[in-house]
Amino acid sequence: MQWINKGNILITGLGLMGGSYAMALSRLGCHVAAIDTRREAIDFALEKGIIKEGSTEVEPALVSSADTVIFGLYPRTLPEWIKRWQHLFRPGAMITDVTGIKSSVVYEAQACLRKDVEFIAAHPMAGKEVSGVENSDDGIFRNANYIVTPTKANTRKAVEWCKDLGRILGCRKISVLSPEEHDEMIAFVSQLTHCIAVSLMTASENRHLADYTGNSFRDLTRIARINEDMWSELFIMNKKPLLDKMDRFLGEFREFRDALEAEDSEKMKEKMRLSTERRAWFDK
């Protein structure tokens, strides 16, 4: 692996994901530095040995000494950061990210980027219902899916480099999708599920639900504990695909509802047989 002991890594945005990358890479022996506006985040990570150097300011020496820069910022902040600070990048630096949406981030960032550095975007399908470097955990990558989303601006070498990063983090399945394919996919498997979990939790004000639920309700609503700033940004920036998936789900759900109202047992069973068959693909 070209990754191990290959120069300096800088994490910009040391939250849950940035912190988990830092933890994994430090454990592998890489030299990891971080920039985050939160003093407590930097202090915590230094104290725990998650990073070797850190700053709450964009320290020119930290940026220009980095061979690899990993963005753990909110989606809107990423292109802004690049526009403002890219003059500090070392020539030949490789840049990647963890952002949960791609089209509206990647093209903008690549369009304004210096030609002597390369930004190859990726999305590790891992996370937690809590935020902050204090909750970092490099175990979240274990057996996770990892999606690299190259554009025409990317070299084959960068794609391979980025896939290697996913592998050394411990991810199980490394895929390559276009930014648009990624956003369609993520609207369905991630964003829609979060919208459902939130709506399920807001649909009942019963304080005693926890005394009566089985695992199904607990599992369905685990992700209803949600970072509202980040997710509202992700939803709006992926509005078109997400609205499309929401409407498709609404249509299916309403069909099921109407079958129940009509006591159309055969129609309900047909849908359940289909869902059973499709869900089985996951358990292979």
Add this chain to the structure above:
Amino acid sequence: MQWINKGNILITGLGLMGGSYAMALSRLGCHVAAIDTRREAIDFALEKGIIKEGSTEVEPALVSSADTVIFGLYPRTLPEWIKRWQHLFRPGAMITDVTGIKSSVVYEAQACLRKDVEFIAAHPMAGKEVSGVENSDDGIFRNANYIVTPTKANTRKAVEWCKDLGRILGCRKISVLSPEEHDEMIAFVSQLTHCIAVSLMTASENRHLADYTGNSFRDLTRIARINEDMWSELFIMNKKPLLDKMDRFLGEFREFRDALEAEDSEKMKEKMRLSTERRAWFDK
């Protein structure tokens, strides 16, 4: 506990739940027999030591020697079984069940029941996405919720007896609700979640979803592997409360959808803050 070594137990309907009861009670040293129409179910349970006696027919001696009868049958079958075979019950026998809906089963069963036996209904909030005694597992009760649903026809002694059964199975929280309260609750926390999971799975025919999902999608759709005969029966028999919960969820979901369409970030955040607060009650 009055339960241990207290006479003979008969399980009628030796599926996943009946089998898990049998396994737990046999482990505790009880004498457990079972009746099930499936020859393989009885043979499997005998061979594995889950039961001591079994029959594929309603064997008069098995029924009349039982001090406790536990029904693991489908909801519609339970009252039918009682009407047809209750002449065989031993005077003073205690009867309970595992059925997932209550009003439409309990009142009918109690109304036709002999006066010298007592039926006290219960619902263990535990299960699996697979069926059959072959998948029995008495670990499913560990820390599960357990709901006893007495009516005016029940004695206080029977309620305590039934709560003790939940305790010795290993359940964590034992609650008492009326059949109607139970059905309202279950429509929301169990039936609605199954309808959502099914609709989510039927809303996409992408065969490669498993390569891109995070845990949220896997968790939300785990219960989309579903026994269509049992659940369509449960849904139709609890139609009114379930339609009400489905409509409430639909309303919330549509509000969230419309907030996204209007890019009303504040409205979305408000709902996410509420869901986060409510979901936190579960993690106490």
